[in-house]
Amino acid sequence: MDYSIFWTGIQDVLKQEIPNTFLTQLQYFSFQEEDNTLTLVTPNEFLKDFIFSNYKSIIEMKLMLCWNQKITVNIIINSNCQTAKPEKAKEKTETEVKQQEKKESDQQKNIVAAESKQSSDKTFSDNDDECTFDSFLTDDTNEYAFRLAQTIAEEPGNSKRNPLFLWGESGTGKTHLIKAIKQRAEKLFAEKKIIYVTSENFLNEFLDSIRNKNSEQDKPKIFREKYRSLDILLLDDFQALSGKTACLNELFNTFNELYDHKTQMVITCDQPISKVKDVEKRIKSRFSMGTTVELKQPDYELKMAILKELAQQNNMEISIKNIEYICTNISGNIREIKGAFRDLLAYTSIMGIKEITSDVINKCLKDKITAVKSVGNISIDKIMEIVAVYYDLTVLDIRGKKRTQSIAIARQIAMYLSTQYTRLSTTQIGKYFNKEHATIIHAATKIKKRMEEDKKLKSEVINIENRIKEGV
Numbered sequence: 001m002d003y004s005i006f007w008t009g010i011q012d013v014l015k016q017e018i019p020n021t022f023l024t025q026l027q028y029f030s031f032q033e034e035d036n037t038l039t040l041v042t043p044n045e046f047l048k049d050f051i052f053s054n055y056k057s058i059i060e061m062k063l064m065l066c067w068n069q070k071i072t073v074n075i076i077i078n079s080n081c082q083t084a085k086p087e088k089a090k091e092k093t094e095t096e097v098k099q100q101e102k103k104e105s106d107q108q109k110n111i112v113a114a115e116s117k118q119s120s121d122k123t124f125s126d127n128d129d130e131c132t133f134d135s136f137l138t139d140d141t142n143e144y145a146f147r148l149a150q151t152i153a154e155e156p157g158n159s160k161r162n163p164l165f166l167w168g169e170s171g172t173g174k175t176h177l178i179k180a181i182k183q184r185a186e187k188l189f190a191e192k193k194i195i196y197v198t199s200e201n202f203l204n205e206f207l208d209s210i211r212n213k214n215s216e217q218d219k220p221k222i223f224r225e226k227y228r229s230l231d232i233l234l235l236d237d238f239q240a241l242s243g244k245t246a247c248l249n250e251l252f253n254t255f256n257e258l259y260d261h262k263t264q265m266v267i268t269c270d271q272p273i274s275k276v277k278d279v280e281k282r283i284k285s286r287f288s289m290g291t292t293v294e295l296k297q298p299d300y301e302l303k304m305a306i307l308k309e310l311a312q313q314n315n316m317e318i319s320i321k322n323i324e325y326i327c328t329n330i331s332g333n334i335r336e337i338k339g340a341f342r343d344l345l346a347y348t349s350i351m352g353i354k355e356i357t358s359d360v361i362n363k364c365l366k367d368k369i370t371a372v373k374s375v376g377n378i379s380i381d382k383i384m385e386i387v388a389v390y391y392d393l394t395v396l397d398i399r400g401k402k403r404t405q406s407i408a409i410a411r412q413i414a415m416y417l418s419t420q421y422t423r424l425s426t427t428q429i430g431k432y433f434n435k436e437h438a439t440i441i442h443a444a445t446k447i448k449k450r451m452e453e454d455k456k457l458k459s460e461v462i463n464i465e466n467r468i469k470e471g472v
Contacts, residue, residue: 004028007038010059010066017058022051022350029076038063039074046346048075131179137305141296142173148293149177149266153184156192156232156264161291163255163265167272168295171333174268177295178234181266185232192231199240202227206247224250228257231264238269238287243278252283259286300462303327303337310341316348318356325358329369331466340368378468380418380432386467387414390460399433413461415440416447421468 007028014023025047029039042048052075063071133153138146145166152164166174182196197205209223227233233254241248258265269276272294273287298306307323310316330340347364348356362369384398391410398411411433418429419440426437426444433440451458 007040010062013062013066014059017062018055022047022055025350026051026075035072036069037072037074039076041076041078043078044349045077046342046349048077049342050346050350051075131176132183133180136173136176136180137302137309139299139302139305141299141302145173145177145293145295148291149181150184152264152266153181154188156185156189157262158264159262159290161264162259162262163267163287163290165267165269165273165287165290165292166295167269167292169297169333170270171335172295172297173334174295175236178236178266178268181232182234189231193229194232194234195227195230196234196236198236199238202235202251203241203244203247206250210246224254227254230258233258233263233265235265235267238267238273239271239276241279242276245278248279248283252280252286255283255286259289265290298334298337300327300459300466302334303330306334306337307341310338314345316345316356317354322356322358322361326361326365328462328465330365331469336368340365343368378421380414380422380424380429383417383421383468384414384432387417387464390464390467409457412443412447413464415443416461417464417468419444420465 011023025042026040027042029041031038042051056073056075059073060071063073133146133150136146148161148164149166152158152161166177168174179196182194185192185194205223209219235251241251255265267287273279273284273292276284304323304327307326308320311318311323326340326344327337330337344356344361344364347353348360353360381395384395387393387410388395388398391406393407393410397407398414400407415429415433415435418424418432419426422429426440430437430440447457447461451461
């Protein structure tokens with residue numbers, strides 16, 4: 001039977017839910033009757049991910065209504081969709097059709113398996129092959145962690161750096177670094193036993209071992225031998241083990257065994273080990289024995305470098321001015337910046353847009369642009385606090401009378417930002433700084449002009465603005 005006719009029919013229904021621009025990017029590939037799986041094909045990875053994320057559930061819902069049964073949708077990639085269309089069944093015997101469908105199903109399974117192997121994290125650049133030291137861009141917020149990770153990959157087991165505990169908020173590059181260690185170490189030390197594992201997978205393996213301890217295989221023993229005979233253990237997202245007492249006990253014993261054998265351990269977490277809840281002090285003490293490094297949110301310069309690199313890698317024609325526009329108006333971590341780029345690349349690819357303007361960016365990234373829409377919701381006191389922290393000063397320094405260059409510039413920036421992010425008049429702002437309104441106007445004008453000439457100052461002001469936006 002030629003199942004493609006079902007897809008042809010369903011497209012008319014889907015036109016009510018899915019823009020035709022996206023619908024035409026999908027073509028029928030195969031239908032597996034035994035497990036009710038419809039496989040569609042699309043020309044590239046960006047379209048596949050975009051359609052999968054935004055329209056897969058809609059397609060499945062409409063399929064259920066039309067076919068009166070649950071149909072699971074798969075999407076695969078073929079750069080030439082025309083070649084992916086199935087031959088009509090009437091041109092083949094029923095046996096040949098089934099063989100062809102089985103072949104297509106196997107191909108799809110292989111694709112899915114390969115994608116799963118390449119990526120345990122669905123972010124834009126957390127694929128194992130892409131998580132290298134060469135592709136990790138640095139600035140003042142992460143350079144120390146980067147150099148330390150390189151050293152560990154090349155000289156594992158040094159007691160001063162064992163374990164390495166990397167912590168930072170989501171999207172600051174922890175997983176990238178820990179996978180880069182794995183890649184570099186595997187190339188340098190082919191004979192070493194190295195494992196990268198997420199804490200969630202470690203927990204699942206542990207639970208599986210104790211659930212099946214009465215089976216013919218001694219699974220607890222197999223589990224222990226797997227993790228206690230390593231040369232390098234890379235454990236990602238430690239916070240996932242919070243409160244998992246039995247698993248933490250097993251990890252504690254594993255840690256001791258590995259440490260005694262000078263096995264290098266690297267652990268990542270989204271917070272300092274001291275703040276992870278429901279973890280015994282003895283474990284926190286062990287994890288603090290080596291070196292602890294914080295990965296901070298990226299500054300403006302790093303965001304610029306990341307977007308320039310991504311644009312170059314993907315042959316995207318985008319001006320520096322528009323890259324600056326994105327970095328100025330999107331606050332957040334590295335993952336969010338890469339996600340915004342991915343959305344923009346998919347959108348312009350699908351819509352056939354060659355020239356990327358600010359209007360295109362605003363239309364595509366309207367949910368991510370954080371140009372402040374809630375002016376007035378932040379106080380001058382908060383602005384002073386953010387500026388003071390950024391420049392390692394105190395609020396008293398900002399409000400005081402000291403005229404050292406560093407304090408004077410910080411004070412003028414605080415005045416400028418107060419005119420931008422509050423609804424107060426310059427006279428009202430002046431009262432907060434113990435200054436006349438003319439002084440506030442002068443400071444704001446001076447900073448605005450200097451930002452046009454001084455790239456470093458402009459970068460600093462944008463970094464502070466992004467911190468303000470995150471707090472609005």
